[in-house]
Amino acid sequence: MTDQMTIREMCEAFDVTPRTLRFYEAKELIFPFRDGQKRLYSKRDRARLKLILRGKRFGFSLEEIRQLLDLYHMDDSQQTQLQRTYETALAHLRAMEAQRDELNEAIEELRDQIKWGERELAARRSKPSAA
Numbered sequence: 001m002t003d004q005m006t007i008r009e010m011c012e013a014f015d016v017t018p019r020t021l022r023f024y025e026a027k028e029l030i031f032p033f034r035d036g037q038k039r040l041y042s043k044r045d046r047a048r049l050k051l052i053l054r055g056k057r058f059g060f061s062l063e064e065i066r067q068l069l070d071l072y073h074m075d076d077s078q079q080t081q082l083q084r085t086y087e088t089a090l091a092h093l094r095a096m097e098a099q100r101d102e103l104n105e106a107i108e109e110l111r112d113q114i115k116w117g118e119r120e121l122a123a124r125r126s127k128p129s130a131a
Contacts, residue, residue, distance in 0.1 A: 003042065003043060004033070004040040004041060004042055005040070005041045005046065006038065006039070006040065006041075007021055007032075007038075007039045007041070009041075010041050010045075010046070010049070013046070014046075014049055014050070014053060016049075016053070021039070021041075021049075024049065024052060025039070027062055027066070028066070029048060029052055029062065029065065029066055029069065030045045030048050030049055030052070031044075031045065032045055048069055051065070051068075051069065052065050052069075055068070058089065058092055058096075059092050059095070059096065060088065060092060064088055067084070068081060068084060068085050068088065071084055
């Protein structure tokens, strides 16, 4: 991998569309070098994109991701960035676990309703029809 990648190479490497890259550029999350109409992405852009995609997968908002990425340049060996990322990740984990628990509860309730429906259908099929 060279120091710079084209938009096509970025799309292939990260399985994203050019539109996605342009969107993140417009949101000032990545900063490709412009050579005329050509966009060239640095190692820094690739690292940021990897973190953006991971953050999105974990449910972070783009604003949360931006704030975390912006903390990188503080002069504290990324202590603040790491601490804030940890806190944000923990909050998202708790929210995801709560959603999972709610979903598991809904699944069990639906299973019970399906079993009830199966019993009702079976009972109605076994009764002779009054015709």
